[in-house]
Amino acid sequence: MSVVVRREGAADVTAIHELNVVAFDGRDEEADLVDALRDAGDLVLSLVAVDGTRLVGHVAFSRITIETGSGPEGGIALAPVGVLPPRQGFGIGRRLIETGLDELRRQGESVVVVVGNPAYYTRFGFSTELGEDYPCVYSGSSYMALHLSTSEHVPAGAVRYPDAFGLVS
Numbered sequence: 001m002s003v004v005v006r007r008e009g010a011a012d013v014t015a016i017h018e019l020n021v022v023a024f025d026g027r028d029e030e031a032d033l034v035d036a037l038r039d040a041g042d043l044v045l046s047l048v049a050v051d052g053t054r055l056v057g058h059v060a061f062s063r064i065t066i067e068t069g070s071g072p073e074g075g076i077a078l079a080p081v082g083v084l085p086p087r088q089g090f091g092i093g094r095r096l097i098e099t100g101l102d103e104l105r106r107q108g109e110s111v112v113v114v115v116g117n118p119a120y121y122t123r124f125g126f127s128t129e130l131g132e133d134y135p136c137v138y139s140g141s142s143y144m145a146l147h148l149s150t151s152e153h154v155p156a157g158a159v160r161y162p163d164a165f166g167l168v169s
């Protein structure tokens with residue numbers, strides 16, 4: 001298998017939508033979420049995993065607002081991430097997420113939040129305990145945060161997700 005991870009291009013948009021429908025058991029909420037984030041300009045980083053000409057995985061990172069004591073600051077939400085079912089369990093999800101986190105670190109981002117299974121996301125350093133510093137509508141046992149920066153100034157406070165997340169139940 002030679003899978004390449006790269007940024008999405010304009011020609012990938014339809015294939016990304018279709019991949020997310022398949023990865024999420026035929027439901028279109030996650031696929032529509034990615035389209036809505038892109039349309040709203042809230043998609044900070046969108047990566048595809050490609051095997052030859054076939055798109056086999058995708059991850060989206062979007063802009064959240066962190067309401068700190070000294071005003072709003074930016075952070076990142078990871079969602080959704082999806083891999084074609086026959087290609088799951090071979091490290092494609094890991095490569096998409098790790099490549100994305102490395103790129104966001106290079107871009108100077110400091111906080112990423114995610115909603116998902118802690119058994120998976122703690123592998124990348126996400127923590128439910130740290131998630132408590134970023135309360136939001138998704139707070140709970142599946143809500144986690146990760147600091148990309150070791151700087152002393154890492155924003156903390158209530159998180160507001162982009163409006164497009166209202167599409168997802």
Ligand SMILES: CC(C)(COP(=O)(O)OP(=O)(O)OC[C@H]1O[C@@H](n2cnc3c(N)ncnc32)[C@H](O)[C@@H]1OP(=O)(O)O)[C@@H](O)C(=O)NCCC(=O)NCCS
Pocket residue numbers: 023024080081082083084087088089090091092093094095115116117119120
């Ligand atoms: C979640 C997903 C993106 C992971 O991608 P992947 O390429 O299959 O994952 P990787 O190969 O990097 O990692 C595989 C490991 O993650 C575990 N894993 C995968 N999905 C998991 C989940 N939802 N919860 C917990 N563990 C999970 C596997 O059991 C496997 O564990 P192992 O290393 O101990 O064998 C993929 O399984 C997928 O598309 N799932 C359907 C869509 C989905 O649920 N997305 C996540 C929404 S939060």
